[in-house]
Amino acid sequence: MDRILIEALEVDTVIGVYHWERTIKQRLSLDLELATDIRPAAATDDLALTLDYAAISERIQRFAAEHHFELVETFAERLVATLREEFGIAGMALTLRKPGAVPAAANVGLNITRGRLAPSERDGA
Numbered sequence: 001m002d003r004i005l006i007e008a009l010e011v012d013t014v015i016g017v018y019h020w021e022r023t024i025k026q027r028l029s030l031d032l033e034l035a036t037d038i039r040p041a042a043a044t045d046d047l048a049l050t051l052d053y054a055a056i057s058e059r060i061q062r063f064a065a066e067h068h069f070e071l072v073e074t075f076a077e078r079l080v081a082t083l084r085e086e087f088g089i090a091g092m093a094l095t096l097r098k099p100g101a102v103p104a105a106a107n108v109g110l111n112i113t114r115g116r117l118a119p120s121e122r123d124g125a
């Protein structure tokens with residue numbers, strides 16, 4: 001299984017558990033690894049046969065604009081479920097950072113993996 005990467009994608013969204021956070025947008029930084037087999041696209045040079053990282057990045061920006069969550073956990077879980085369903089992604093890993101949320105820390109956040117990301121014997125690993 002190969003992986004398409006999207007790194008340090010910045011999105012602005014309403015997110016947080018405190019009252020003051022409900023009235024502002026805050027920046028999140030996202031790293032994604034998207035499991036796919038790149039060989040069909042590589043053999044034909046056809047974007048339609050792979051995961052379009054530009055289209056997925058745009059969808060993430062729209063998701064962030066349209067949703068207001070309290071927890072980063074909810075944002076991450078719902079985003080991953082949406083992307084997997086809409087783009088048919090077998091497995092993916094997401095690292096989400098909320099810089100500045102804890103002033104003494106460079107970043108706080110989480111990472112999650114959903115579906116199958118690890119190589120298997122069937123993939124020729």
Ligand SMILES: Nc1nc2c(c(=O)[nH]1)N=C([C@H](O)[C@@H](O)CO)CN2
Binds near residue numbers: 017098
């Ligand atoms: N595990 C989490 N802890 C905290 C979250 C969160 O989303 N997940 N959020 C906050 C506040 O919104 C914080 O980011 C404001 O500085 C606190 N802890």
